[in-house]
Amino acid sequence: SAVISQKPSRDICQRGTSLTIQCQVDSQVTMMFWYRQQPGQSLTLIATANQGSEATYESGFVIDKFPISRPNLTFSTLTVSNMSPEDSSIYLCSVLTQWGGHYEQYFGPGTRLTVT
Amino acid sequence: AQKITQTQPGMFVQEKEAVTLDCTYDTSDQSYGLFWYKQPSSGEMIFLIYQGSYDEQNATEGRYSLNFQKARKSANLVISASQLGDSAMYFCAMRDIEGGSEKLVFGKGTKLTVNP
Numbered sequence: 154s155a156v157i158s159q160k161p162s163r164d165i166c167q168r169g170t171s172l173t174i175q176c177q178v179d180s181q182v183t184m185m186f187w188y189r190q191q192p193g194q195s196l197t198l199i200a201t202a203n204q205g206s207e208a209t210y211e212s213g214f215v216i217d218k219f220p221i222s223r224p225n226l227t228f229s230t231l232t233v234s235n236m237s238p239e240d241s242s243i244y245l246c247s248v249l250t251q252w253g254g255h256y257e258q259y260f261g262p263g264t265r266l267t268v269t
Numbered sequence: 270a271q272k273i274t275q276t277q278p279g280m281f282v283q284e285k286e287a288v289t290l291d292c293t294y295d296t297s298d299q300s301y302g303l304f305w306y307k308q309p310s311s312g313e314m315i316f317l318i319y320q321g322s323y324d325e326q327n328a329t330e331g332r333y334s335l336n337f338q339k340a341r342k343s344a345n346l347v348i349s350a351s352q353l354g355d356s357a358m359y360f361c362a363m364r365d366i367e368g369g370s371e372k373l374v375f376g377k378g379t380k381l382t383v384n385p
Contacts, residue, residue, distance in 0.1 A: 154316075184371065186372065186373075190312075194377075195360060195375040195376065195377050195378055196314070196360070196362075196373075196375045197375075198372045198373070201370055201371070201372065209370050211372070243312055245314060247314075247373075249371070254321050254323060254324075255319065255321065256302050256304075256319055256321070256364060257316055257319055258304060258316065258364075258373060259316055260306075260313065260314035260315075260316070262311075262312070262313045263312045263313060263314070265312060
């Protein structure tokens, strides 16, 4: 298993500002992901963050709005830029572990963001 | 096209009884994986169980088991001996590889309420 921590756990931000969310994993992992969960909705992948390469963004998400860093195999950051109330969501960091044909994907506790 | 379908927005079960949460999926891949997660009101996503498409046995983890019916493309979660603490949202997800990138695709979730 993997233990994931995120900071901050929650924040209330003003429209037009930016917030950087940190994700720390207790072991080295190749694949890290950032997901968004809007109120009352399921999870949607924002981007895949692999160490040593640019993040890969899903349709509807762009680097200017959600820049990601992945400086090493245990850490990543997601920035939510120029925020609007529509960005109010839970943002979750996730890692995939695999051995043989068995997969397990773990999530951090999430960052609950409210934009006013 | 929706890849994961959870047809039960809400389910109720009496404490100590078993409950089945439905999940059907759509894929043309031969190799894939299915996950179940629990999300309590605190917001964390808790990994419950994984089933690989080539696994011969249904996955089990404690009180959780996965009723995997490959021909019917269903991966239902069975919770035995329900407890009050099982009340939460439950999400089914499928590992999806598209264009070389890997991600989890989530269903809309089922809200389970365990009654005393």
